[in-house]
Amino acid sequence: IMKRHEALAPLSREHHSALILAQLLKKDAPTYKGLPTALNEKAAYALQMFTATLQLHFTNEEVMLDKIRNVHTGIDKLSDEIFRKHQQLKKMFLSLNKTNNTIEELDTLGWALDDHIRKEERLLFPLIQQHCSEAALNSFDFE
Numbered sequence: 426i427m428k429r430h431e432a433l434a435p436l437s438r439e440h441h442s443a444l445i446l447a448q449l450l451k452k453d454a455p456t457y458k459g460l461p462t463a464l465n466e467k468a469a470y471a472l473q474m475f476t477a478t479l480q481l482h483f484t485n486e487e488v489m490l491d492k493i494r495n496v497h498t499g500i501d502k503l504s505d506e507i508f509r510k511h512q513q514l515k516k517m518f519l520s521l522n523k524t525n526n527t528i529e530e531l532d533t534l535g536w537a538l539d540d541h542i543r544k545e546e547r548l549l550f551p552l553i554q555q556h557c558s559e560a561a562l563n564s565f566d567f568e
Contacts, residue, residue, distance in 0.1 A: 430554045432562040439482045440542045450535030468526040475518035483511040485567045497556040503549050
């Protein structure tokens with residue numbers, strides 16, 4: 426496994442807490458100490474996490490991907506997919522702002538978020554590290 430470049434490390438650290446959120450939303454999720462267990466509490470928590478951290482995380486990734494557009498076709502292809510997935514995830518999170526969320530909705534969101542993060546960690550980040558110059562990597566400036 427390739428060690429994560431320092432420039433990408435802040436995003437990877439945020440991915441860790443987002444993966445815990447993804448797990449929490451899945452059906453038959455284990456109980457996490459200090460995290461909600463009831464359906465509507467999980468939905469409210471997920472929405473709060475989205476507005477508090479994930480929304481900015483998505484923006485930071487998109488700004489980064491714009492900076493390295495045209496460096497490598499594989500990165501560009503994945504970037505387009507990432508942008509689309511961010512839009513879908515955003516819609517899914519914002520749809521939790523109601524009282525009658527279903528376990529299926531939360532489960533779908535949990536799996537979608539999980540897949541998305543794993544794709545970035547396993548495919549996108551290694552490509553970025555492989556094909557971007559040190560200068561490009563060091564131009565990433567996360568809020």
